Amino acid sequence: MAKSLTAPARYYQGSALLSQSYRYVSHLGRRFAIIADHLVKDLVEERIEEGFRDAGNACVFLHFNGETTLGEVARLTALICEENCSGIIGVGGGKAIDAAKLVGDTCGLPVVIAPTSAATDAPCSSMAVLYSEEGAFHKVQKLKSGPQVVLVDTEIISKAPVRLLISGMGDAFATYYEARACERAGVQNYTGGVRMHTSLTLAELCRDLLLKYGYQAKRDVEAKRDTQAVENVVEANIYLSGIGFENNGCAAAHAIQNGMTAAIKPFAALHGEGVALGTLVQLIMEYNECGRWNQSEWNQAVTFYRKVGLPLSFGHIGITDADDLLLDKIAKASVTPDSKAHNMPFEITQEKIFTALRQLRDMGL
CATH class of the missing domain: 1.20.1090.10 (Dehydroquinate synthase-like - alpha domain)
Known part of the structure; x- marks a missing residue:
């Protein structure tokens, strides 16, 4: 059996990276759907819009409802299909990140992960966890590939709880x-x-x-x-x-x-x-x-x-x-x-x- 090793295509970590976000993802395309809940959107929207200013603010925010279920992934996938996007950016905690990975896997679009805390190791993996509607663990799903970019803004993470x-x-x-x-x-x-x-x-x-x-x-x-x-x-x-x-x-x-x-x-x-x-x-x-x-x-x-x-x-x-x-x-x-x-x-x-x-x-x- 072959030895194997996998990792995200690119990993960036440092202060204030979201304010330069398009610089790190521009090789993937021009327009991106950003999956985040309302609290995270309020936290990062200004920074991401600043980061996409040179690209004509070519991004659209899609609301994540807080639980990574099959139903939520299907809902977000349908919304993505209505947008002319070349990639997906998942912003927030582990569940929003996994939702973005699952949607990207379904749509065949490259995925960028931007965690707002260091609470889990989900950002770098080519796997995602699905939960039941009640919040219980359902299963781990393997994806076709891992994130194309992981963008870790330590200025935001250092200010998280x-x-x-x-x-x-x-x-x-x-x-x-x-x-x-x-x-x-x-x-x-x-x-x-x-x-x-x-x-x-x-x-x-x-x-x-x-x-x-x-x-x-x-x-x-x-x-x-x-x-x-x-x-x-x-x-x-x-x-x-x-x-x-x-x-x-x-x-x-x-x-x-x-x-x-x-x-x-x-x-x-x-x-x-x-x-x-x-x-x-x-x-x-x-x-x-x-x-x-x-x-x-x-x-x-x-x-x-x-x-x-x-x-x-x-x-x-x-x-x-x-x-x-x-x-x-x-x-x-x-x-x-x-x-x-x-x-x-x-x-x-x-x-x-x-x-x-x-x-x-x-x-x-």
């Missing part, structure tokens, strides 16, 4: 541990190939940047400062995590997050917060399986979580009644036949996940 940056750190921190599990299991990555040394190295670098700069980046975003620490963590959250998960694979951490969204409705935690908790559960299962607790690795993770403010318990994500019945429900929803939990390097069962969930609960972290 700090919770979003922290959530992104939770999503990104899982990247290395899930990559390591997938390597040990020998499973294919999301491109259908074998991971390269490059892939695991990027995932490891992602973790190391978070450990080194995560706390300072959190403090800087709390003060609305765009600093080098923020730039480093944004690179980890968006680029390294995105490239890392797609070229290595996901495992139990994301499966447990998906299980929680299915078992708990509504699920109040952000994606990265749920993944962060799932990472701890994954580590517990690994330690249980090998019969040896890696205290050094565990302490490193727990210390990092405490410093940056990631959840260490179910109570930290608003689950105050994590009794055995609920934990068993989460475990069952996490181990469906198509679950990424089966990418772990040992047999995964509902009982193993339930045991690890209960161990985390009983630690009282």
